Amino acid sequence: MLQVNSLQKSYHKQKILNDVNLIVKPGEVVGLVGENGAGKSTLLEILATVQPQSNGSIILDDKSYSKEIKNIRKLIGYVPQEISLWEEFTVAENFMFFEKLSWKRRSLEECKQLCLDMQLNKWDEPVESLSGGMKRKLNLAISLIHDPILILLDEPTVGIDMKSKEEIGNYLVNLAKNEGKMIIYTSHDMSEITSFCDRIYCLGKDPFYADLLKSRGIAVEELV
Numbered sequence: 001m002l003q004v005n006s007l008q009k010s011y012h013k014q015k016i017l018n019d020v021n022l023i024v025k026p027g028e029v030v031g032l033v034g035e036n037g038a039g040k041s042t043l044l045e046i047l048a049t050v051q052p053q054s055n056g057s058i059i060l061d062d063k064s065y066s067k068e069i070k071n072i073r074k075l076i077g078y079v080p081q082e083i084s085l086w087e088e089f090t091v092a093e094n095f096m097f098f099e100k101l102s103w104k105r106r107s108l109e110e111c112k113q114l115c116l117d118m119q120l121n122k123w124d125e126p127v128e129s130l131s132g133g134m135k136r137k138l139n140l141a142i143s144l145i146h147d148p149i150l151i152l153l154d155e156p157t158v159g160i161d162m163k164s165k166e167e168i169g170n171y172l173v174n175l176a177k178n179e180g181k182m183i184i185y186t187s188h189d190m191s192e193i194t195s196f197c198d199r200i201y202c203l204g205k206d207p208f209y210a211d212l213l214k215s216r217g218i219a220v221e222e223l224v
């Protein structure tokens, strides 16, 4: 389980996250929505240990972020908004590189299967020849090499066509339901968020997203 208690984050004197309380249980897919600048990426970066919170506590699988950061990192798969791949190398070479950095050993066959699970059949193609959507799928597949229990995805489906969005959404739901993964992802696509997420959290001061979801009869929890 992931437990976020009274989390605060300020950049210089600007308060971005005020008092965030969040619980995610194994098997849950949780959506994070909110206006541009609401703090969605900041929250994911803190959960991914890329940057520290200003205040508050985070506990993952009974381990405290403040005490066991090395062990915590082994449990997290994080895909930031920016695609980070070796463009001039093939999909296979990218997997070989990232597998070497991974906490867990995976055979090439297993890596290839991760790609196929994502409907990405470009094993021997250079990454620079892939479309933007295919690169996003590859980034996501690479983040799963070490079999994380918490998967954090920052707008993973931007630029992805509708069919691929559906495939990725179903894949994530299956990962959560069949393997007990906890998944948190941000998106500005309301139909995607409402179809794939068990729960939706709304960040930021602008009530637009929360009101929109409530007007469609969708339960939403507000974070500040």
Ligand SMILES: Nc1ncnc2c1ncn2[C@@H]1O[C@H](COP(=O)(O)OP(=O)(O)OP(=O)(O)O)[C@@H](O)[C@H]1O
Pocket (backbone or CB within 6 Å): 011, 016, 034, 035, 036, 037, 038, 039, 040, 041, 042, 043
């Ligand atoms: N390193 C930083 N230093 C100072 N301010 C920052 C930094 N990173 C983000 N911010 C500010 O924090 C606020 C939240 O940014 P963040 O990227 O978390 O929002 P977001 O909800 O993910 O937005 P978007 O939907 O546009 O991706 C913004 O006002 C942003 O300018």
